[in-house]
Amino acid sequence: MPLYWLLLTAVLTTPPAPQSAPAPDPGERAFQRCAACHSMRANDHDNPGPSLRGVLGRRAGGASGFAYSDALKAAGRRGMVWDERTLERYLADPVAVVPGTDMPYQGGSAAERAAVIAWLRRQR
Template sequence: MRLIHGLLLSGLLSFPAAAYAEGDPEKGEKVFRKCRSCHEVGPDAKDKSGPALNGILGAAAGASADFSYSNALQSAAAEGLVWDEESLTAFLTKPRDFLKGTKMSFSGLRKEADVADIIAYLGQY
């Protein structure tokens, strides 16, 4: 799936990125610096030690066919996990609490505003 102009290219409509979070995408870009060692976003984004995050909002978990996800994430994906604002907020706040067995080593974002900002930032892609 790919998010373009607020539409998911799977035949289904999605809400515009602004509807996902009350955050500030410009501030979210700064917060995303913490993520760049493992993740990329943007037109030339590629998988690194973490998957590229283009189109993550509204996407099914484990959607990148070229990335080797943890067993925990594969199980969650099989159970229907979708990366919406609620699930991303929980995951970005405490990844290991949200998804026991995740490969993601990041401990999480402490500030609610940072989480909202990064979700708004990711919603642009």
């Protein structure tokens, strides 16, 4: 049997590579950074940070059942609400936006922040 025939047979009988799993949403991927401290289960505040389920549109420090810093509670009392803009600024530099907040800086690029904020908005 000619060599090229053996090679052709090998190519034709090699099973196709399994379909790779769909790439996770970039926002979901970026949330892995947050998941160490934040649950996405509603009212699951038994973590270092409050649950982020439904956080878009929520008053800062507004989830009942989580022991926020005085600084974040005061920001909420002054009318701070989490939207794309406030969240972007807080994630970029928490202490600059809410001096005295307990959340440490998370790092990450502007693109990752935008992706995680969009993803959080979709988690209703």
